[in-house]
Amino acid sequence: MKISANIIDKHGIKLNEYKKIIKLIGREPNLLELGIFSAMWNEHCSYKSSKKYLKTLPTKNKKVIQGPGENAGIIDIGDNDAIVFKIESHNHPSFIEPYQGAATGVGGILRDIFTMGARPIATLNSIHFGSHDHPKTKNLLNGVVSGIGGYGNCIGIPTVGGEVKFDSTYNENILVNAMAVGLVQKDKIFYSKAKGINQPVIYVGSKTGRDGIHGASMASAEFDENAEEKRPTVQVGDPFTEKLLLEACLELMKENSIISIQDMGAAGLTSSSVEMASKGNLGIEINLDKIPCREEKMSPYEIMLSESQERMLLILKSGEEEKAKEIFKKWNLDFSVIGKTTNTKNLILKESNVEVANLPLSSLSSDAPVYNRKWKKNLESKKNTTNKKYTSLNLEDSFKTILKSPNNSEKSWVWEQYDHTVMGDTLQNPGGNSAVVRVHGKDKGVALTVDSSAKYCLANPMIGAKQVVCETWRNLISVGSDPIAITNCLNFGNPEKDIIMGQFVETIHGISEACKYLDFPVVSGNVSFYNETQNNPISPTPTIGGVGLIKNINLTMSHSIKEIDSNIFVIGKTSGHLYQSEFFREVMKIYDGPPPEINLFNEKNNGLIVQKLIENKLVNSVHDISSGGLIIALAEMCLSGQIGTKMKVKFNKINPYEFLFGEDQSRYIIEVNEKNKKNVCKILEKNSIYYDIIGKTQKEYLSLNDDFNIKLSDIKNLNSLWFKDYFKES
Amino acid sequence: MKISAIVTLKKEVLDPQGKVVNQTLKNMGYKNINNVRQGKYFEIEIDETNEKNAKNTMEEICKKLLANSIIEDFTINLK
Amino acid sequence: MKISAIVTLKKEVLDPQGKVVNQTLKNMGYKNINNVRQGKYFEIEIDETNEKNAKNTMEEICKKLLANSIIEDFTINLK
Amino acid sequence: MKSAVIVFPGSNCDRDISVALKKFQIKNEMVWHDESDLPKSDLVVLPGGFSYGDYLRTGCIASKSKIINDVIKHAEKGGLVLGICNGFQILIETGLLPGALLRNKKLRFISKNVYLKVNNVNNKFCLNYKGKKIIKLPIAHNEGNFFAQEKILKELEDSDLIAFKYCDVNGNTNEASNPNGSSKNIAGILNVNKNILGMMPHPERHIDPVLSGDDGSFMFESLLKSF
Ligand SMILES: Nc1ncnc2c1ncn2[C@@H]1O[C@H](COP(=O)(O)OP(=O)(O)O)[C@@H](O)[C@H]1O
Numbered sequence A: 001m002k003i004s005a006n007i008i009d010k011h012g013i014k015l016n017e018y019k020k021i022i023k024l025i026g027r028e029p030n031l032l033e034l035g036i037f038s039a040m041w042n043e044h045c046s047y048k049s050s051k052k053y054l055k056t057l058p059t060k061n062k063k064v065i066q067g068p069g070e071n072a073g074i075i076d077i078g079d080n081d082a083i084v085f086k087i088e089s090h091n092h093p094s095f096i097e098p099y100q101g102a103a104t105g106v107g108g109i110l111r112d113i114f115t116m117g118a119r120p121i122a123t124l125n126s127i128h129f130g131s132h133d134h135p136k137t138k139n140l141l142n143g144v145v146s147g148i149g150g151y152g153n154c155i156g157i158p159t160v161g162g163e164v165k166f167d168s169t170y171n172e173n174i175l176v177n178a179m180a181v182g183l184v185q186k187d188k189i190f191y192s193k194a195k196g197i198n199q200p201v202i203y204v205g206s207k208t209g210r211d212g213i214h215g216a217s218m219a220s221a222e223f224d225e226n227a228e229e230k231r232p233t234v235q236v237g238d239p240f241t242e243k244l245l246l247e248a249c250l251e252l253m254k255e256n257s258i259i260s261i262q263d264m265g266a267a268g269l270t271s272s273s274v275e276m277a278s279k280g281n282l283g284i285e286i287n288l289d290k291i292p293c294r295e296e297k298m299s300p301y302e303i304m305l306s307e308s309q310e311r312m313l314l315i316l317k318s319g320e321e322e323k324a325k326e327i328f329k330k331w332n333l334d335f336s337v338i339g340k341t342t343n344t345k346n347l348i349l350k351e352s353n354v355e356v357a358n359l360p361l362s363s364l365s366s367d368a369p370v371y372n373r374k375w376k377k378n379l380e381s382k383k384n385t386t387n388k389k390y391t392s393l394n395l396e397d398s399f400k401t402i403l404k405s406p407n408n409s410e411k412s413w414v415w416e417q418y419d420h421t422v423m424g425d426t427l428q429n430p431g432g433n434s435a436v437v438r439v440h441g442k443d444k445g446v447a448l449t450v451d452s453s454a455k456y457c458l459a460n461p462m463i464g465a466k467q468v469v470c471e472t473w474r475n476l477i478s479v480g481s482d483p484i485a486i487t488n489c490l491n492f493g494n495p496e497k498d499i500i501m502g503q504f505v506e507t508i509h510g511i512s513e514a515c516k517y518l519d520f521p522v523v524s525g526n527v528s529f530y531n532e533t534q535n536n537p538i539s540p541t542p543t544i545g546g547v548g549l550i551k552n553i554n555l556t557m558s559h560s561i562k563e564i565d566s567n568i569f570v571i572g573k574t575s576g577h578l579y580q581s582e583f584f585r586e587v588m589k590i591y592d593g594p595p596p597e598i599n600l601f602n603e604k605n606n607g608l609i610v611q612k613l614i615e616n617k618l619v620n621s622v623h624d625i626s627s628g629g630l631i632i633a634l635a636e637m638c639l640s641g642q643i644g645t646k647m648k649v650k651f652n653k654i655n656p657y658e659f660l661f662g663e664d665q666s667r668y669i670i671e672v673n674e675k676n677k678k679n680v681c682k683i684l685e686k687n688s689i690y691y692d693i694i695g696k697t698q699k700e701y702l703s704l705n706d707d708f709n710i711k712l713s714d715i716k717n718l719n720s721l722w723f724k725d726y727f728k729e730s
Numbered sequence B, C: 001m002k003i004s005a006i007v008t009l010k011k012e013v014l015d016p017q018g019k020v021v022n023q024t025l026k027n028m029g030y031k032n033i034n035n036v037r038q039g040k041y042f043e044i045e046i047d048e049t050n051e052k053n054a055k056n057t058m059e060e061i062c063k064k065l066l067a068n069s070i071i072e073d074f075t076i077n078l079k
Numbered sequence D: 001m002k003s004a005v006i007v008f009p010g011s012n013c014d015r016d017i018s019v020a021l022k023k024f025q026i027k028n029e030m031v032w033h034d035e036s037d038l039p040k041s042d043l044v045v046l047p048g049g050f051s052y053g054d055y056l057r058t059g060c061i062a063s064k065s066k067i068i069n070d071v072i073k074h075a076e077k078g079g080l081v082l083g084i085c086n087g088f089q090i091l092i093e094t095g096l097l098p099g100a101l102l103r104n105k106k107l108r109f110i111s112k113n114v115y116l117k118v119n120n121v122n123n124k125f126c127l128n129y130k131g132k133k134i135i136k137l138p139i140a141h142n143e144g145n146f147f148a149q150e151k152i153l154k155e156l157e158d159s160d161l162i163a164f165k166y167c168d169v170n171g172n173t174n175e176a177s178n179p180n181g182s183s184k185n186i187a188g189i190l191n192v193n194k195n196i197l198g199m200m201p202h203p204e205r206h207i208d209p210v211l212s213g214d215d216g217s218f219m220f221e222s223l224l225k226s227f
């Protein structure tokens, strides 16, 4: 079959890229080979637009065992324990089929974790939807949440945290980012790099079907009006099979049989075989007749590009096949020796003993295109100066408006659909600062969080990105952990546009700067471009997933206020930045202006001091201040502890609105009992930490001076109203 | 009038439930069963006397709500 | 031979899924829909040439596995 | 005391329950569903999870497993059987306990801590709940909505076979304190001989005060005490 321009275009390959293919292989590719190139060279697999910038991220320090480049990142948490984690997007499939899209997103990221030898111990997710009144939102929200739960609950891994946001920017492009975390013995980690010639290549898991062919290319194209027809079938997830695959793989890993292992994720058999062989600088030969297929007469093209779920590729030590086969048989999974490693440095595919493809592996990986795309600096977001007459509003009403807005509502409607206590080690449930999961059988734990702030990032990608990293850090500090490292999922529009590329470049700068300063390396991640429909890109949305270590779980801190008559401190300076705040957006409907600045010096100082106060048992409860400002953070503390607070504040430099709703960064609220007050003040002063004491805890009511006095039960009702209303439940 | 619809996964799409049922039937000794597919069934009571209208409504409902054409097909039956 | 079964909840058992579909349809503007019941559909490929045998097998399977007689009824159809 | 936990493909609370049994010094053995004989045990536990993915009907396919015959024999001889969550669903599908477990009324998976009223403390599972009328345990299920015909419900009540009922913090059992739509707020039931208990809440997840509660501990202590 002659490859026409139309076919090339349908594969998402540009003409100059096609020329490069011909140059690299010295001939025209056949259709199967073209399909393989299209899978490997698309944005999702090749990182051709982002590679240049991802390289600039800080990825190493003493605790990093494995940075980016493997299925997931790994950090050392002492005593031969290591934590494996990564975040990944499943945005496009979830928009088309919310339940299955989200479910298979969870399944995919879990495989990235257990393929490294780790038992998954937790998942988290960051999900973004369009405006709540957009006609598609309700169904998408419902589908995505039940899909995430459906997969995680069934496989029996607790979903311990996440975030849910609404913004019209996601009306036609929702975001579903899933993060998974696993625990592994440091000396029992498995990698994907092939080693040795003539070693058997094994396929295990589910059968290959005609589903999701070209999913990776879909993730690399924007939606257009005809998307409806072009849509390839979405895969259906089978969490039951994944559970069997997980147990079977971990069982085999106890033996000394595996040379290397890799899940079949995006671009299925193609990318897994190419990656394993090229990392090992070897060749690989696959006999397509040996692939377990779900349907009859599947073509080599379909087999190589299928994205059927719940499959793995292994390279075994030769001679170990029978032992391995027994294990997979016990778990009722397919097991097939499909080929071998070779010294050719080529990918060779055979069908009925005929060679149907033969490509140099380098042409698919190291020689894949890398672009230095044009980018444009983002404009400063101007301040709207005429619209500042907020002081004539009512404080209490403004607070209530924010409390019951979808973005600031309490999200138990979502996380009560996730089993968050299975495995018996969840110490802090969703709803707090970070989730805390105990290391099984030990006295230590890990703190986990995932954060984003698209509103800040749109206003200023560089500051916004820094802010998200810092918020992650703050969330980890607040539960008494030592923040160790992050993973990131970078969700953007079309990188071929200079504005979008500019957002991306500035975001990377922001993340880099914050991570370097906080010694908070990036160990894994994912980039999702082309989140745009008919030229409407989403706001730049970097999602950061963070992991911290709690050496002694008895020192875990929570955000629930513990006792009456203790003192409420605000650590960090409140100067009243209202642009991009929830108050401006929800109450004033002002959407312009810059996000709050980040001062990394203060960020680190404040965080380390809070950490020290927790360690020395000088605080009762801690919460970071983020979206919504001081009053929202304080209300959350009061609700969680069922104890109120009486704020007494003198206003000179700033007004009550700026005080309550300002979103100045690097701040925490801490609760200190009378007995520790002096000591805490002394420590703060000695370390030149800015702080205010804003009041004392009291029974039942949250109040400010004579301005308002609101019963906690009213706050609770308002705060939990929105989801109930939205889904018409009493 | 009563009208019903059956929504099934498209042939190419994995049917995890059907797979497990099939396996279980094999284990129970039914050796002559080769394939099982599971789907959803909906029965609707509609205030309508014209069959064609009822069918059209049902078709609309299937497209808009009951089935996702990306992974599912549907068939309609008058009772 | 292909043979299918429809398994539905008994009338006296509450069908919350059907209720939700019904409500959603009402919200979508379908005012003439009075009642929705949801059930399961199974399609089985069986190595059998005799219709009666196939039906009997299917009936057995429904009783033993596919339907729970405490809450569900079933009907069988040849394709 | 000796116990056996049956592991089905898709069980996922098997480790949790074995941790709990060990913590309370019960000698436990894990038994694969495909075995035909149970090891000698005083207690058999069917753990929570999604056996066979909960495909078809929850607990249904597991109830056809090889080992189940021996579990039934063990129960008929008066041996203790505890089914938690998916285990409860399996017990119902085997017919060892009456009724059916339907989808939660609101059609959503529910994972949260609930209050329970301990209705019957005169059985080997609940002895130590004596005097502790209201306890707190987590639930995590999609199909926990207990359904049975009026006649059976009446029998359960008259013979005092309802072990746990969902309630609020003050012990009120009503619609507001019913998380999943269960008839009579039923969260767990016993068989006539009170040697079989099926329950939706997870006692094995609350055995440690650093978690959000440890009301599950009493059940394991009760079991231990009765031997
Ligand atoms: N934004 C990012 N930051 C750091 N590492 C990244 C980022 N995006 C991708 N990576 C790394 O690039 C590699 C390839 O990622 P990906 O294609 O998502 O893997 P997979 O094939 O498992 O889906 C991984 O090691 C991943 O951690």
Ligand SMILES: [Mg+2]
Residues within 6 Å of the ligand: A071, A111, A112, A263, A265
């Ligand atoms: Mg991978």
